[in-house]
Amino acid sequence: MEPFDPDQRNLVRSSLDNENILSGQFWGELRVFLAVAKAKSFNRAAEVLNTSQPTVSRQVRRLQDLMGSQLFVPTKHGVRLTPKGQALAQALTRLDHSLFALTNDLKAETKEAEGIVRVSITDGLNTFFVAPAIPTFSAEHPRIQLHLKSPANVVSLRENQTDMMIGFSPIEAADISSRRLGSLHFIPVVAKSYIQQQGIPTRSNLAQHFFLQSEFYTSKTGLWDPWNSAVAKGQIAHFCDNSMAYGMLVKAGLGIGLLGSYTVLEPDAVPLDLDVKMSVPLYALALTERLNAKPVQLVFDWLCDMFGPKNPWFSPEFRLNNPPSRFDIGIKLLFNL
Structure with a gap:
């Protein structure tokens, strides 16, 4: 025999029955808070939300009052999240991701995927x-x-x-x-225009050549050691951490770069034999x-x-x-x- 009646509403209420959860304008204020957290500025958040800066400020203040915590602190360049604000922003970002998954028009049951x-x-x-x-x-x-x-x-x-x-x-x-x-294979690559100006790099003449370096390759994992050893023998022309821009620097003839082997499909790219090959x-x-x-x-x-x-x-x-x-x-x- 069941000790409780499953039909008793006072025993089996769901959280949706609680009329006080996120009442009033709370949802809207959370959206405004997330916009400010991403933009790091009340003015920029107002532009994104197509509203006024005073409205954004007022809603953030009300949210802070409701939560009893300060969420932002002012800086010279906008605002910065407090630890409580950072925790709330991370939680809302996860919620935003989940909502996208729920509301995205993915018609998996239909004949045609959409x-x-x-x-x-x-x-x-x-x-x-x-x-x-x-x-x-x-x-x-x-x-x-x-x-x-x-x-x-x-x-x-x-x-x-x-x-x-x-x-x-x-x-x-x-x-x-x-x-x-x-596996993604990495090799040193140089542009034809670089060879025309500086000559072709070889293992024996790296001291007179220029390299393009990235922080991605300076990590202490050991994987990139052959590349970094070659770089140490020459001169670093530029640093770049954007992969597309890095490739464009190589294409512009500014130095030797470490790129995926598939880039040799680019007509201007020349692979180099510098005893530098690694796979990821x-x-x-x-x-x-x-x-x-x-x-x-x-x-x-x-x-x-x-x-x-x-x-x-x-x-x-x-x-x-x-x-x-x-x-x-x-x-x-x-x-x-």
Whole structure:
């Protein structure tokens, strides 16, 4: 015999029965707070929200009164989050991500997949592989929209506020699916214009050559030691931590850069034999719950095929003279090769 009647409302009330939860304008004020936290300015947040600065300030003050905590402190350049404000902003960012997943028009039960799928991927892989392949993908799935994003954090799926990402390490978490793909091979590359001005770099003359360095390659993991040893023998011309801009500096002939081996498909790129070769594993990472949506699963499988070991550019063996394949047809069209 049950000790309690399951129909007794005073015993089985849900949290939705509590009329005091987030009452009044609380939801709106949380939205305003998040806009200020992202913009780090009341004025810029007002522009984003299409309202006035006094309105934003008034709603933030009311939210602070309701919470009994100061959420921002003024600075010379805007506002800065307090520890309580930082905790609230992080919680709201997670909520914002969940709401997007709930409200995104992903019609998984319909015959034709439809919706927006967010993908975080480095600029180089995006430019050389994803972008050229989108026309074919869109022809097969015209109702799927891709939102391609540069990763804010190359090791954290959640920090990027995305459905999936192509990363460089697995993530051990119950709510994240991780699939090992191929390997990204890095080699030193220089532009033809650099060779015309400075001569071709070799292992024996690096002292007279210029390098392009990045903080990504200075991490103390040991992986990048061969590159850093070569850089130490020459001179650093510039530093750059934006992958696309880094590649453009190499293309402009400003120095030797460390780039993915696939960049040799660029007609102006010349690979160098400096005894510097390294490989990094690629992983496809996705929120497991989002993979239940048909469009997300389709994009995930598409990317896994593109960056898997079947693609010669990401095979376990390092090769520069890869045979033509369906993976680089779009690249050749992109560069008119």
